[in-house]
Amino acid sequence: MISFLVPARVQNNPNSNIHRFLTTLKDSLDPKYYPLIEVIFKFDSDDNFIPTNDYLSKFPFVIKTCRFSSCDVGDSYDLFINYAFSLRNKSFKFVINSSDDFVFFRKNWIEDYFSMPNYCIVDSGFGLNGTRKPDNHNFETWDFNKLLNGLIQPKSYEPISSRIGDFSSSFTSNIIEIAGNFACLSDVNVWATILPGIIFNLFKVDIYRKIEPFSKRSTNLSTLTTDKMLPWGVIIKSNEQNPITQSISTRNIGGVQGRKLQSPYYYKLVAQQARNIYLNMLEDKEA
Numbered sequence: 001m002i003s004f005l006v007p008a009r010v011q012n013n014p015n016s017n018i019h020r021f022l023t024t025l026k027d028s029l030d031p032k033y034y035p036l037i038e039v040i041f042k043f044d045s046d047d048n049f050i051p052t053n054d055y056l057s058k059f060p061f062v063i064k065t066c067r068f069s070s071c072d073v074g075d076s077y078d079l080f081i082n083y084a085f086s087l088r089n090k091s092f093k094f095v096i097n098s099s100d101d102f103v104f105f106r107k108n109w110i111e112d113y114f115s116m117p118n119y120c121i122v123d124s125g126f127g128l129n130g131t132r133k134p135d136n137h138n139f140e141t142w143d144f145n146k147l148l149n150g151l152i153q154p155k156s157y158e159p160i161s162s163r164i165g166d167f168s169s170s171f172t173s174n175i176i177e178i179a180g181n182f183a184c185l186s187d188v189n190v191w192a193t194i195l196p197g198i199i200f201n202l203f204k205v206d207i208y209r210k211i212e213p214f215s216k217r218s219t220n221l222s223t224l225t226t227d228k229m230l231p232w233g234v235i236i237k238s239n240e241q242n243p244i245t246q247s248i249s250t251r252n253i254g255g256v257q258g259r260k261l262q263s264p265y266y267y268k269l270v271a272q273q274a275r276n277i278y279l280n281m282l283e284d285k286e287a
Helices: 018-027 031-036 073-087 109-113 144-148 173-179 188-203 248-253 255-261 264-283
Strands: 002-008 037-044 062-068 094-097 102-104 121-125 169-172 208-217
Touching (some): 002 073, 018 102, 062 073
Parallel strands (some): 002 037
Antiparallel strands (some): 102 208
């Protein structure tokens, strides 16, 4: 049913709380739903404090792991998310991009997904500080002709220019497959905003859905002042856990990702993905 794709870093990241992520995920579901979810973690190759296999095996749903060289998540998230997508249970309908600082709080939220159409993108959670992703269900006001031709900048649109990287998006797996994996932009949530907007603008078909939140991010950018024992038996010394202080907004708006967002060519690529998705919807009689 649902695969969670989760980049995680324990070392030098006070925000990380894998135990809370997995425990609240388990507690949010009745046991009959455990076979319908899986979690795929990406760990950095230089992270010395990752969970042990013995610890992960205690949870009642499938957990998979992979390791990558450490790099700036702000410019490389798409590399992991596409690889993790290839590891998923191919029979599952949805994937959710998430992170290891999420908390699950609504009981049996998975039931909302049972009635979802076969092609959709779902906004399903809170971001930092309890905020909700701006309601981007105003696609009719977006002038994508000007956007695609470079006549206006993406910052003109609140859903794109608002703080990004804070939220969790759900996708039907067929959208990712037809699009040729996730877009070549590390902030998947920006893509999750642009893609349904272009589909609506070109074909008047709405694939965007919004449900009651069932998860939220909980962060703590503070230095560890005492030693900490992790649930899998690893001790982090206080002098080994200094926070990564670069802000999410700085990472995402600047660097490679920010430059892509300023290029009309990027939006033309997403428009081509939109056309391919729409043609498949017509073939499947979903449009």
